[in-house]
Amino acid sequence: MNPLVPEIATIKDIIPETGDVKTFVVEPDNTGSFAYRPGQCAMVSVFGVGEAMISITSTAARRGPLEFSVKRVGRVSGALHEAEPGHKVGVRGPYGNWFPLEDWAGRNLLFVGGGIGLAPLRALINHCLDERDRYGRVDIVYGARSPQDLCFKREIMENWPRVKDVGVHLTVDAANGDWQGAVALVPHFLERLGPSPEGTVAVTCGPPIMIKYTLASLTKLGFADDQIVTTLELKMQCGVGKCGRCNIGAKYVCLDGPVFTYEQLKQLPQEY
Amino acid sequence: MKLMRAGALPRLLETLGRQAQVYAPATEDGLVLLRPWTGQAIATSYVNPVNSLKGLVYPQTEAVLEFTGGDENLSLREAPAPAPQVVFGGRPCDAAGLALIAQVLLEGTFVDELFRRRREATTVLTVACREPGPYCFCRAMGVSPADERGSDVMFYPADDGYLVEAVTARGEEALQAVAGLLAPAPDTGARDACRELRIPLAEKLTTDRLAARLEGFFEHPYWEQVARRCRSCGTCAYLCPTCYCTAIFDTSRGTRGRRLRGWDSCQFKDFLLMAGGHNPRPAKKQRVRNRFLHKLSYSPANHGAYGCVGCGRCVEKCPADLHMVAVLTDLGEVLP
Amino acid sequence: MNERQAKLRSIAGSLLAEGRVSLFIGFGPGLEPSRPVPWFAKNADEAGKLVLDPFCGPGLARYLLDETAAGPAGIVARGCDGLGLERLVADKRVGRDQVYVVGVACRGAVDPDKARRLAGRPVFGAEVNGETVALTTAGGRLSFPRSDCLLDRCLACADPSPRTADTWLEEPLPGAQREFEGVEALEKLGPDDRYAFWARHLERCLRCHACRNACPACNCVACSLDNPEWLERTTGLADHFMFHFTRAYHVAGRCVACGECQRACPVGIPLMLLNEKFMKDIRDLFAVPDPHRPQEAEPLGHFSPDDPEGWREGDETL
Incomplete structure (x- = not known):
């Protein structure tokens, strides 16, 4: 079987998240879905335009169709944003490693997301909240450029805060309208919140610059490198470790990542 | 081991060509290239053809699939299986390069199906080297002028022909088809001469413990200095018999289209540019460093071999003379 | 020995030492004498390794795109490099004041591959004398016609020296009309x-x-x-x-x-x-006699209101 050949899938639903983010509910036509774990990605294609590696934002344990939350930034994401329910796309995957959930039983979880970076974390957060009793306290720190740019509004405003011992802390870079919440960049906001590193795993995802400063903030808060987990995005073409593109030193993000601990990242060249 | 007279070569290719497309070295505008063979003169005075074996087994572009239909009804067709081919006249370094690409593409969690099919459809008839070219440095990279890796049949140039020896079962089969052209070999002299051939340029280079010595060298100012002359073109990567980086892209007209996979180069400035503008290697320094560390450090770490077979094409053709021999020479001075 | 080279090293060294340029672009030692490489000297030491001989082949002008971002750069310029610089300046991609040009009189660059092929062995030196080129090999000096030895581009060259320079390494040679x-x-x-x-x-x-x-x-x-x-x-x-x-x-x-x-x-x-x-x-x-030399009114890149064809306003084909 040629791993580069996708399966045809149908867009079942399109949920607008923000002005430039939509969530696509996608069902592979033959298999219905495939097994995947939180943190893994899939190659989504619009035929005639191309493919893009996109993190799977649905949670496999919930047994629904695949969901991809996509920000409109380039050719493929632009074509997806033009698509309508019923349109065909291609899907292949899952690719990459996943969050090491098995090591996290009994620990507190701190999720730090920025913008569309909440997409891979959403798969993980929902997975963890579905097995809430396995973990200690859960805190979700999430920021976006403006209140309108916050994704998954229903989950961050309604669903997640209702779960026992879950704190959702929202911030925006710049307030507008009737925003009453915090106004701060995610790393600053995080430092102000001052979560304890004691028995806690921190998981962060966002734009490269946010990840960089968040890693520094977490270190400042006393988190050890092996307590910090992040998920990276690099340009990928094949997703299967053959096209030679997404390397950071001798590691490939599509095979050895996208999930890395800060400890692992520090062993790699700072080129991502 | 058998002996074949030089004059029998066209008959050999003709016979093998009944079942397969044959490629052989041809002279064109003063260059020697591996070209489809249709009976034309076979070039013999060359060190390495301009194009390596790579392009025949791992084409510059090839179809992954075809798609037809519109947004709501779409069907895919996988690219058809490649036709059998016989390639005569590549050198041992190129064949070793193929073996290295095979390691990358065929080993691990996933198998590159396109490469696997074409590799299995290809019979590689390698001509070993009796004379080094001015820019050959195979031995420095652990490859010999009589290296058998990646070859199906070895042809060792002898006085009036070749000593011929099958390396693989596929090679054995090919030789059986042309058994009438082969006579028992009087001795192994021609093979021994290739095996013992000295490669002067390689003797000037040190590759001992290179991967270990490169540890901690990532941030060295050397990379910035050497990268200045790089022009960020793809000459080195596209001529290289081991560079395997590719891009995947679509092309379409109306309701029909193809998804293709084709060569790319980590030296192009947009190689890692993502939609949205983030580029982890925007500077020449970073891209040049990645090229050489990939071959000298990452490839040994991941595949146990240097990502270079010392064919000398980048040495001869880089328009700014930024090539493996230059870097190895510099590293010999700069590295601890 | 090579007086031109010594003089160039000295000029480049002074420019760098005086801080008039932050980098000097020329040629430096390569894998073998017949293949000098583009060289970027940042100090007098590195300027001391500059090479200037008939094997200096690669064009240098385009490097100015990258290398003038951090401050003025010096460059040794043959006619082709000079015209390349004029192009970059005319296209407003490089400021002329960001470049210090050391002009030379180029008699053509020897193609290292042609030279090796002709000599049948490694070539250590070359001298271009009018219509012949003398190649130095381990087996002595061999003479070949210029037309067999030089880079293709040098055979049709009409611009041995740049049209302007900030200083001249030697007396510039006049340009000629290009033939096709x-x-x-x-x-x-x-x-x-x-x-x-x-x-x-x-x-x-x-x-x-x-x-x-x-x-x-x-x-x-x-x-x-x-x-x-x-x-x-x-x-x-x-x-x-x-x-x-x-x-x-x-x-x-x-x-x-x-x-x-x-x-x-x-x-x-x-x-x-x-x-x-x-x-x-x-x-x-x-009727542009030297179409390859950047000019004030570029034939395909310039519009004048009194163009004989006029501005084709209302022209439906436009």
Whole structure:
């Protein structure tokens, strides 16, 4: 079987998240879905335009169709944003490693997301909240450029805060309208919140610059490198470790990542 | 081991060509290239053809699939299986390069199906080297002028022909088809001469413990200095018999289209540019460093071999003379 | 021994020591004497390794695009480098005040591959004397006709020295009028033969972009040839025609005839013939005697209100 050949899938639903983010509910036509774990990605294609590696934002344990939350930034994401329910796309995957959930039983979880970076974390957060009793306290720190740019509004405003011992802390870079919440960049906001590193795993995802400063903030808060987990995005073409593109030193993000601990990242060249 | 007279070569290719497309070295505008063979003169005075074996087994572009239909009804067709081919006249370094690409593409969690099919459809008839070219440095990279890796049949140039020896079962089969052209070999002299051939340029280079010595060298100012002359073109990567980086892209007209996979180069400035503008290697320094560390450090770490077979094409053709021999020479001075 | 080289080292060393340039672009020692490499001296020490001899081949002008960002750069300029710099300045990609030009009188660069082939052995030195080139080998000095030894681009050269310099290493040589013999020969062929000629050559194209990335006229910040909306990434003969013809049109009237594209091409495509065809047509159609030299009113890049054709306002074909 040629791993580069996708399966045809149908867009079942399109949920607008923000002005430039939509969530696509996608069902592979033959298999219905495939097994995947939180943190893994899939190659989504619009035929005639191309493919893009996109993190799977649905949670496999919930047994629904695949969901991809996509920000409109380039050719493929632009074509997806033009698509309508019923349109065909291609899907292949899952690719990459996943969050090491098995090591996290009994620990507190701190999720730090920025913008569309909440997409891979959403798969993980929902997975963890579905097995809430396995973990200690859960805190979700999430920021976006403006209140309108916050994704998954229903989950961050309604669903997640209702779960026992879950704190959702929202911030925006710049307030507008009737925003009453915090106004701060995610790393600053995080430092102000001052979560304890004691028995806690921190998981962060966002734009490269946010990840960089968040890693520094977490270190400042006393988190050890092996307590910090992040998920990276690099340009990928094949997703299967053959096209030679997404390397950071001798590691490939599509095979050895996208999930890395800060400890692992520090062993790699700072080129991502 | 058998002996074949030089004059029998066209008959050999003709016979093998009944079942397969044959490629052989041809002279064109003063260059020697591996070209489809249709009976034309076979070039013999060359060190390495301009194009390596790579392009025949791992084409510059090839179809992954075809798609037809519109947004709501779409069907895919996988690219058809490649036709059998016989390639005569590549050198041992190129064949070793193929073996290295095979390691990358065929080993691990996933198998590159396109490469696997074409590799299995290809019979590689390698001509070993009796004379080094001015820019050959195979031995420095652990490859010999009589290296058998990646070859199906070895042809060792002898006085009036070749000593011929099958390396693989596929090679054995090919030789059986042309058994009438082969006579028992009087001795192994021609093979021994290739095996013992000295490669002067390689003797000037040190590759001992290179991967270990490169540890901690990532941030060295050397990379910035050497990268200045790089022009960020793809000459080195596209001529290289081991560079395997590719891009995947679509092309379409109306309701029909193809998804293709084709060569790319980590030296192009947009190689890692993502939609949205983030580029982890925007500077020449970073891209040049990645090229050489990939071959000298990452490839040994991941595949146990240097990502270079010392064919000398980048040495001869880089328009700014930024090539493996230059870097190895510099590293010999700069590295601890 | 090599007085020119010693003088260049001294000039470049002083420029760097006095802080008048932050970098000096020239040639330095390569793998072998016949292959000096582009060299970027940052201090007097590195300037002391500058090489200047008939093997200095690669075009240098385009490096100014990258190397003038951090401060003024010095450059040793032959005629081709000088015209390349003029191109970059005319296109407002490099400030003339950011470059300190040391002009030389170039008598042509020896092609290292041709020299080795002719001599049949490694070549250690070369001297261009009028119509002959003397090559130094381990077996003594061998003499060959200039036309067999020099880089293709140097054979048609009409610009041994830059038109302006900030200082001269030696007395500049005057420019001549460029001839287009290769184009004239090609024009005599019928359409089928011309097509066959280009098909044969372009079929070899690797699309490595060595030509584009060597060209001082291809100085756009973003190149349409990198954009799949303009040129697909497929690599069939039709795509190669598209690539090279598009490039030739884009540099038409702007090509400085430095020939670096052809020198850089790893598969020997005679790219200058395309550029020269445009030059010859511009010369003949627009009565521009030296179409490869940047000029005030560029024939294809300039509009004047009293253009004989006027501004075709209301023209429906526009």
